[in-house]
Amino acid sequence: MNFVKRAGHSLWARKAGTAALAALFTVICALLLGGSVLRAAAERQEADARREIGVDVTVRDPGLTAALADRLGAAPQVHRYTPSLPVGAEGSGLRPLDAGAPPPDEAAPEAEPPLALLGVRDSGLLLPFSYGSSTIRSGRGITPRDAGADVAVVERRLAERNGLEVGDTIRLRPAGGGPAVPLTVVGVHQDTTPDPAVWTPPHELPGNQLYVPVGVAERLGAGAAEPVTAVYRIGSPDQAEALHSEAGRLLGADPSDVRVNDRAYRDQVLPLQRAGAFAGLTVRVTTVAGTVILGLVVLLRIRERRAELGVLLSLGEPKPKLIAQHTVEIAALALPAVGLAALACRFAAGPAGALPTDSLTAVPPVGAADLATVAGIALAISVLATVVPGIAILRLHPRSLLLDTD
Known part of the structure; x- marks a missing residue:
């Protein structure tokens, strides 16, 4: 058988x-x-x-430009990235916030424009949004799809003072003078930092902080704006050294400051x-x-x-x-x-x-x-x-x- x-x-x-x-x-x-x-x-x-949380590597260097930040963002270790270009601007028909307290007698005349703009590629990678000190109340933040678009995210207090909502248009002028740039409000964010009890220059007030795409910041900065920092999200802490080496190769020397934030990864x-x-x-x-x-x-x-x-x-x-x-x-x-x-x-x-x-x-x-x-x-x-x-x-x-x- x-x-x-x-x-x-x-x-x-x-x-x-x-x-x-x-x-x-x-x-x-x-x-x-x-x-x-x-x-x-x-x-x-x-x-x-790994894709959504990952590890954030912050690169600071005086020689870091927007173009170099984009080239470093193309590294294979990088999932998302954003440069940060701080510039000042003035509003055209837009009333900035003030400290609500008179300035001290010895205060120097205000030299900085009242509105603080931060040109970014992806606002979700910024520390205030990553850890919840700033949240989007309506609309959305700045995303890579906004490259080349004339849009802005304004703070809740500035929006309430000027009666702004998502979809409205604001006009900003470069600090050194020039034509106003119309921007569409795509989001309203709320910073949990309270208003200061003492006089503070308007550009340092959290309510006067706006987020715009990098291209808008470059135009309003009259071509002089360069990123102070760039944040890169990678898959694991083991890849940070490779990114550091790539940054040194692009900059011609080691960056002056590279910080790895892997707390969310560990958690x-x-x-x-x-x-x-x-x-x-x-x-x-x-x-x-x-x-x-x-x-x-x-x-x-x-x-x-x-x-x-x-x-x-x-x-x-x-x-x-x-x-x-x-x-x-x-x-x-x-x-x-x-x-x-x-x-x-x-x-x-x-x-x-x-x-x-x-x-x-x-x-x-x-x-x-x-x-x-x-x-x-x-x-x-x-x-x-x-x-x-x-x-x-x-x-x-x-x-x-x-x-x-x-």
């Missing part, structure tokens, strides 16, 4: 043992599948967090890495433990069938076929066990499918890749669990198998 048919008959004849072995295999596959799904979810969330990405590592360890431990447990069970089943093995060997059945028969018996339970484990994990995913982090959403339904991985591991376990004990038993002579009943 073909050894595959013998395997089927053997499983059917031993229904109770087959059911118990299938239940054990299902538990092992459920643990494997849970670990695989957890690891895959952690890896996906880590990749998303959110590292826990995901630990969760993924724990899930991977769970898969490995389950694989080893499952192989050992199934190997012991198979060894006991083979010892109970010593007479059967002796008869088959006496009839001339090759030993490899006997080992193959037991492998088929165990492997035949692997795929149903994976299916049952998938159903069990799907039912359990609701109450227990979320990782313990604020940024991680619920584990998604079981996918084909996870099932294929677990099925492969289950088949490998079934082979190892039968071949190793099978070889130990089948090393004996058929006469020994038939006579030794202990």
Whole structure:
């Protein structure tokens, strides 16, 4: 009889043992599948967090220009970046805020224009917006899509004083004189810094801070504006050194100040890495433990069938076929066990499918890749669990198998 048919008959004849072995295999596959799904979810969330959170590297150097900032932003390590070009401007028909207190007698005449503009490429990378000291109340911030556009984001207090809303137009003039530039208000931000209790120059008041695209800042700065800082978001702290080297190559010398801010990365990405590592360890431990447990069970089943093995060997059945028969018996339970484990994990995913982090959403339904991985591991376990004990038993002579009943 073909050894595959013998395997089927053997499983059917031993229904109770087959059911118990299938239940054990299902538990092992459920643990494997849970670990695989957890690891895959952690890896996906880590990749998303690297892109969205990442590590911010701030570069300061007197020689940093807008063009050099853009060239450094094209480095392969950089996901997002923004230069910062501070300029002053005057409003045309726009009333700046004042300190609400008279200036001291010894105060020097105001030389700076009353409005402080910051030309940026991506306002979301600025520290006030990254850490919540400034928030967008209506509209949006400055984005890379605004390059070449005449838009602005104004502070809430300045907007309230001038009755501005998203969609309105303001007009600003360069500090040294020149034609006014009309800008469309695309957002209103709120700075949590309170108004000072003492007299403060208007350009230092938080309410007089506006954000505009880099091109607008260059025009209002009469071509003299250069970025004081540039912020680059990279994937991990390990890439900061490479970015530092690239900045030195572009500038012709090491930048005067390079600061790495990886606090958000440590707070959110590292826990995901630990969760993924724990899930991977769970898969490995389950694989080893499952192989050992199934190997012991198979060894006991083979010892109970010593007479059967002796008869088959006496009839001339090759030993490899006997080992193959037991492998088929165990492997035949692997795929149903994976299916049952998938159903069990799907039912359990609701109450227990979320990782313990604020940024991680619920584990998604079981996918084909996870099932294929677990099925492969289950088949490998079934082979190892039968071949190793099978070889130990089948090393004996058929006469020994038939006579030794202990």
